[in-house]
Amino acid sequence: KNLYNAWKTISVLRDSVTVKRIKLQFLRQNLKLISILKGQMTYLEECGLLDRELSSSLAGAIEALEASTLRLPIVGGARADIQNMKDAICSAVDVMQAMASSICSSLSKVVEVNNLAADLAKVTRQEQALLDQCKDLLSTLAAMQVKESSLRTYILQLKRVPTSLTTQL
Secondary structure (H helix, E strand, C coil): CHHHHHHHHHHHHHHHHHHHHHHHHHHHHHHHHHHHHHHHHHHHHHHHHHHHHHHHHHHHHHHHHHHHHHCCCCCCCCCCCHHHHHHHHHHHHHHHHHHHHHHHHHHHHHHHHHHHHHHHHHHHHHHHHHHHHHHHHHHHHHHHHHHHHHHHHHHHHHHHHHHHHHHHC
């Protein structure tokens, strides 16, 4: 009975240690994930800044184009100065070219951030699969440890049976 109680206590302690090891490994992997994400946060923040800059640039371009076209008289047989008209259209074209170059430079950064996000998602999926595999292996290990303890106890009991029989005889 004492041996059984000792075995039961040891089994409970081993299970507790196994659970704590699993929790510790989970926390370590969370720390790794957080450190990876911290490295990516600067890129995400830059992406937000680029988005705000692009929105601001587009809003300015829209205002400039609207201002240029609204100044042109288009009703009532109005006449316009050809040079002013040419200047307004050239100005609009210049703004649009500046927007195109800005969009092209932003596009390469967006593609790079998109590729990094895809890589991060892939790594996260792989890590999740490995965590699931680790969890399964730790469960199997815990079951094997319980079985080993049971078998060791059984062997100890078998070794004691003959000595107790000889003492009784």
